[in-house]
Amino acid sequence: MEPSNITQISRFLLLGLSKQAEIQSFIFGLFLSMYLITVFGNLLIILAVSLDSHLHTPMYFFLSNLSFVDMCFTSTTIPKMLWNIQTQSQVITYEGCITQMYFYILFAELDDILLTVMAYDRYVAICHPLHYMVIMSPRLCGLLVLISWVLIALHSLLHSLMALQLSFNPDVQIPHFFCELSQVVQLASSDNFLNNIVMYFSAFLMGGGPFAGILYSYSKIVSCVGKITSAQGKYKAFSTCVSHLLVVSLFYFTALGVYLSSAATHTSHSSTIASVMYTVVTPLLNPFIYSLRNQDIKGALKRFHFMPSLKHQIL
Numbered sequence: 231m232e233p234s235n236i237t238q239i240s241r242f243l244l245l246g247l248s249k250q251a252e253i254q255s256f257i258f259g260l261f262l263s264m265y266l267i268t269v270f271g272n273l274l275i276i277l278a279v280s281l282d283s284h285l286h287t288p289m290y291f292f293l294s295n296l297s298f299v300d301m302c303f304t305s306t307t308i309p310k311m312l313w314n315i316q317t318q319s320q321v322i323t324y325e326g327c328i329t330q331m332y333f334y335i336l337f338a339e340l341d342d343i344l345l346t347v348m349a350y351d352r353y354v355a356i357c358h359p360l361h362y363m364v365i366m367s368p369r370l371c372g373l374l375v376l377i378s379w380v381l382i383a384l385h386s387l388l389h390s391l392m393a394l395q396l397s398f399n400p401d402v403q404i405p406h407f408f409c410e411l412s413q414v415v416q417l418a419s420s421d422n423f424l425n426n427i428v429m430y431f432s433a434f435l436m437g438g439g440p441f442a443g444i445l446y447s448y449s450k451i452v453s454c455v456g457k458i459t460s461a462q463g464k465y466k467a468f469s470t471c472v473s474h475l476l477v478v479s480l481f482y483f484t485a486l487g488v489y490l491s492s493a494a495t496h497t498s499h500s501s502t503i504a505s506v507m508y509t510v511v512t513p514l515l516n517p518f519i520y521s522l523r524n525q526d527i528k529g530a531l532k533r534f535h536f537m538p539s540l541k542h543q544i545l
Contacts, residue, residue: 242327242414243320243403246311247502258315264514265308271517272297274531282530288351288366293520295375296344296477300513303337306330307408307509327409328390334509335386335411339436343378345478346440349447352474356467357454385432392425406502408509437485444478476519484508 247257279285279294310330314320322330355362389411397420406413415425448471455467487504521527 239324239398239400241321241323243401244322244407245403245405246407254315261308262312264510265304268304268514269301272301275517278527278530285526285530288371291371292344292348292351299337299340300516304513306333311407328393331409331411332386332390335389336382339382342440346443347374348474349444352471353447353450356451396420473520473524477516480512484512
């Protein structure tokens with residue numbers, strides 16, 4: 231094969247969730263609904279935190295950032311999938327694929343880092359309550375978020391630049407509904423050994439590091455709570471962590487599902503379904519977890535009349 235036939239690629243083909251034409255309308259309606267609910271729910275969290283002075287605390291500052299990242303994370307993949315279904319096209323440009331891959335990595339890893347920062351925030355609040363506002367100062371909170379953005383942006387840029395060095399045959403078919411890094415790397419016609427090494431090392435570092443940080447924070451929290459004598463005090467301490475623990479569990483279990491399904495099967499269908507849980511369902515459920523289980527968020531939404539039905543749910 232001539233080199234010009236390999237390197238001059240202008241597009242990829244996204245095969246999507248299903249090839250059956252009769253269910254495309256159902257998929258379009260389902261994912262459009264989930265996308266709109268995700269955007270609306272996360273916007274509510276951001277507005278509630280921004281407009282209610284009672285929520286101007288480190289915990290809710292990080293929560294609003296998480297909601298923004300979740301909203302962007304879903305927007306990286308779903309609009310393009312909906313557009314392809316609507317136009318009955320599977321095409322994504324080469325530049326569009328690399329761009330989508332960059333932002334997918336960026337927001338997925340920001341989700342992970344922010345959950346780790348939120349675990350540290352809960353550790354400080356429970357184990358050092360008297361010094362909480364001193365330790366978690368606005369300067370430190372802003373610095374933690376800024377450093378997270380810069381480091382992850384550079385890490386995502388590394389993967390994207392390395393992907394640009396790969397060569398592909400014309401009209402490469404990606405068995406997914408978006409340009410996922412591992413899928414793109416495996417479909418390359420040139421040597422992808424270095425890409426695989428960097429990809430797996432990064433997955434271990436960026437996945438295992440934050441998870442270890444979350445485990446460490448909660449081990450300290452359990453130790454501190456164990457020293458509280460009253461049952462009411464223990465309940466109050468743990469109740470501030472329930473929403474975060476649910477979101478962490480949802481995030482890591484779905485991420486683990488993506489990894490196991492892709493490693494255990496030779497087909498991409500199971501991996502694609504698991505990716506839907508990771509990229510769509512998790513950002514969709516996060517606002518519900520925080521709004522339905524958090525009295526402060528429910529109170530803010532009630533005051534601003536965003537969700538009047540919550541008046542009947544507050545205990």
